[in-house]
Amino acid sequence: MEIFVQQLINGLTLGSIYGLIAIGYTMVFGIIGMVNFAHGDVFMVSAFIALICFLLLTTVIGITSIFLALAIVLVVAMFFTSLVNWAIERVAYRPLRGSFRLAPMISAIGMSIFLANFVQVTQGPRNKPVPPMITDVIVLMDSGSYQVTLAWKQVIIMVATAVLLAGFWYLVQKTSLGRAQRACEQDRKMAALLGINVDHTISLTFVIGAALAAVAGVMYLMYYGVANFADGFVPGVKAFTAAVLGGIGSLPGAVLGGLLIGLIETFWSAYFSIEYKDVAAFSILAITLIFMPQGLLGRPEVEKV
Amino acid sequence: MSDTLTAAPPAVGAPVRTDAPMLSVRGVKTFYGNIMALKGVDVDVYKGEIVTLIGSNGAGKSTLMMTIFGQPRPREGSIVYEGRDITKVPTHEIAQLKIAQSPEGRRIFPRMTVFENLQMGASVDGFSHFDEDLLKVFTLFPRLKERINQRGGTLSGGEQQMLAIGRALMSRPRLLMLDEPSLGLAPLIVRQIFDAIRELNRTEGLTVFLVEQNAFHALKLAHRGYVLVNGLVTLSGEGRELLERPEVRAAYLEGGAH
Numbered sequence: 279m280e281i282f283v284q285q286l287i288n289g290l291t292l293g294s295i296y297g298l299i300a301i302g303y304t305m306v307f308g309i310i311g312m313v314n315f316a317h318g319d320v321f322m323v324s325a326f327i328a329l330i331c332f333l334l335l336t337t338v339i340g341i342t343s344i345f346l347a348l349a350i351v352l353v354v355a356m357f358f359t360s361l362v363n364w365a366i367e368r369v370a371y372r373p374l375r376g377s378f379r380l381a382p383m384i385s386a387i388g389m390s391i392f393l394a395n396f397v398q399v400t401q402g403p404r405n406k407p408v409p410p411m412i413t414d415v416i417v418l419m420d421s422g423s424y425q426v427t428l429a430w431k432q433v434i435i436m437v438a439t440a441v442l443l444a445g446f447w448y449l450v451q452k453t454s455l456g457r458a459q460r461a462c463e464q465d466r467k468m469a470a471l472l473g474i475n476v477d478h479t480i481s482l483t484f485v486i487g488a489a490l491a492a493v494a495g496v497m498y499l500m501y502y503g504v505a506n507f508a509d510g511f512v513p514g515v516k517a518f519t520a521a522v523l524g525g526i527g528s529l530p531g532a533v534l535g536g537l538l539i540g541l542i543e544t545f546w547s548a549y550f551s552i553e554y555k556d557v558a559a560f561s562i563l564a565i566t567l568i569f570m571p572q573g574l575l576g577r578p579e580v581e582k583v
Numbered sequence: 584m585s586d587t588l589t590a591a592p593p594a595v596g597a598p599v600r601t602d603a604p605m606l607s608v609r610g611v612k613t614f615y616g617n618i619m620a621l622k623g624v625d626v627d628v629y630k631g632e633i634v635t636l637i638g639s640n641g642a643g644k645s646t647l648m649m650t651i652f653g654q655p656r657p658r659e660g661s662i663v664y665e666g667r668d669i670t671k672v673p674t675h676e677i678a679q680l681k682i683a684q685s686p687e688g689r690r691i692f693p694r695m696t697v698f699e700n701l702q703m704g705a706s707v708d709g710f711s712h713f714d715e716d717l718l719k720v721f722t723l724f725p726r727l728k729e730r731i732n733q734r735g736g737t738l739s740g741g742e743q744q745m746l747a748i749g750r751a752l753m754s755r756p757r758l759l760m761l762d763e764p765s766l767g768l769a770p771l772i773v774r775q776i777f778d779a780i781r782e783l784n785r786t787e788g789l790t791v792f793l794v795e796q797n798a799f800h801a802l803k804l805a806h807r808g809y810v811l812v813n814g815l816v817t818l819s820g821e822g823r824e825l826l827e828r829p830e831v832r833a834a835y836l837e838g839g840a841h
Contacts, residue, residue: 454706461692461703468690471652471676472754473707577694 280424285548286541291432291501293540294439298494299517300532301446302487305306307526308463309483309485315365315386318514319393320488324359324495325505326397331355344411349451355492363488364481372477385479390510400506401460405504412500435497439581442493446486450529459483463527478485512556516543519563525576538562603666605630605790606651606682606758611660613643613650620646622814623660628758629790633784635710635822637800637835638811644794645687647811648762652677652684664758679707683756685747685764697727700735700746704753711784712755720749723779740767748776752783758784758790765797773797777804798835802826810835 321420331354335347343432370389374381412430419426450456461469462479470476473568498513499505520539524531539559546558596765606629609795615760620643628634629734639646650657651676669677688794692700702711702718705713721728722743730738735746766772777800783789795801802808802822810818810831818825825831 452701454710457695457699457702458706462694464694465690467654467674468686468692469703470654470674471678471684471686471690472750473675474703475673476674538612539757 280419280421280426281548284424284426285417285544286430287426287432289541289544291435291536291540292544294435295494295501295536296496296517296520296540297533298439298442298485298497299489299513300520300536301489301529302413303518303521303554304524305483305487305527306484307521309466310371310382311379311481312371312382312386313518314371314487315383315514316370316389317487317491317513318512319390319510320366321338321491321495321513321517322505322510323362323393324355324488325499325509326401326406327358327492327497328352328355329406329408329497329505330385336407336409336571338474348411351494352493356489359495360463360485360488361440361493361550363491366566367484372480380416390514394507394510400508403507405506407504408499410503427478429476431501438493438497440577442490446490447529449486455482466552469470495534512569513570516556516559523563528573528575528577531573531575538574557577585785591774600631602804604628604663605665606792607661607663607664608651609661611647611650611657613646613655615646615655619816621650621657622810624814625814626809626816628697628790630790632807633780633785633787633791633793633805633822635766635795635805635808636811637795637798637801637808637831639834641787641795642811644811644817645762646814647687648684648760648792648794651682651760661835663799666798678754681707681754681757682760683707683751683754683758683760684753684760685744689740689743689760691735691738691743691746691750695735696732697730697735697746698732700750701727701753704750705752714752716753716755720752723752724749731780741769741772744768744776748779756789758792760794763796764793765795765800773800788789797837798831799826 289381302317303314306312308316328351332347333348335341341350349386366389370385374385393466393502415427415429418424418428450459458469458474458479461472461474466476466480469479486505490571498509516539517536520535521532521540522535524533524535536559542557542562543555547555550558592827600723606626606628608624608626611621611624612619624643624647626636626647636644637649637713649655651662651670653672657670661668664677664680664682667680669680692703695703699719705716725746726742727749730742735743738746744767748761748764751761764780768776780791780793781804784791791800793805802825805822808820808822808825809816810825814833818828818831
């Protein structure tokens, strides 16, 4: 029981991070029908932006309040990551719009390789650590031999995810920006006929996706304490899996998928073998897609009237 | 057989024109790949007029509507609106000039509610008259009010048509372009929609450019009409006059539409 609760906490933490990244995949797919393979690397870049910013703040400027430092890091990382993703869209995807379907996807793979290599060259191939932060834990259960703990870091990750998702949900559902975004997703040509600047809206989608990936990046750095140039790949693929599992194009689906992948992976590692955790996650994906090809919350493909 | 009647004296209600047209389409050629869909079309719409473009399926009517919005762009020719050449202006900027279109196939946003679809229509106008315009649309189409929180994709064809027109009106257009507003609607609702168009034109001086297969209703409603055949305007003239033309009767009225 104790182990179960502990794994549940760990799984939800990991799943939150996957969910935040998955939204970027699902939104971009929703609006331009493209799998943005570079998104995982954008997440990795955000972790490095966070790392550099954190070290600058704590060592050069000398901010001692860890929470203040983290808050600044979060804002800076969100800003610069959005800028990076905005630039990527302008340079690598927009010129290929209207080209054949695979062209932007190939360009995205190229961008993914470029980002990973750029970071490897400029930051070095080794793990870059930050000093451990916020190490306090809350002991939830204690059976003598096993303590169930909830780290403050985990609380921050889950709360930040929940708050940002709520804010993001509000943005997409209730503001005119979000409405324009959904309109472009459903019928780009019609949105243009109604005076919506489609190119701007697509840029906005990349910016929002990157901002959420940056939150994930900051959380990841805080949780694991290291950043590595190769960290974009596996979390990226997992988050993409989460988006597909939840139903690509569906925002709640991306979050649900992220949480599920996080939980599956964590429970599998705890009860079975840690070596096969990825196999377990991807197998569940394969099985789900056999029986529900549209994903858990995806819409069936028959809606065209 | 390019026979024009533009010299004929205008009937009562049709304004005499010495001013420049509000919308002027000149020699427009539009291609889909290598296929020429419009082969040099000239159409004028003056302020305060209802102008209709009739023609059979595949004549290029909807292509002209979309070409005016730059989707696709004409390969040759020019489109001038209120004295400004809009041939190369981006689509969303054309919409911002207060031209609204209820397009072919209605193109309702299927996963947005009726209310959100109407909000989308108002985005060009900056929501400054939203409540007032909403009320007007609901007076015109009370059915939409009943369906306000329903998703666009779940509406019936007729309701979608009303929503498409309502959405276009929400932008407070100076020129309203309607592509087959009668398509798939019960005769009673068709009459209701045509009455609404006439009413908007009379009371507010709204300029309307109407594409129709339902030639009888359209020509009765319109001040002037154009007949489009295979991407070319073959006839043009005052609405009621076109209605009397034997070629129009034979092709579009008798046997076809009632």
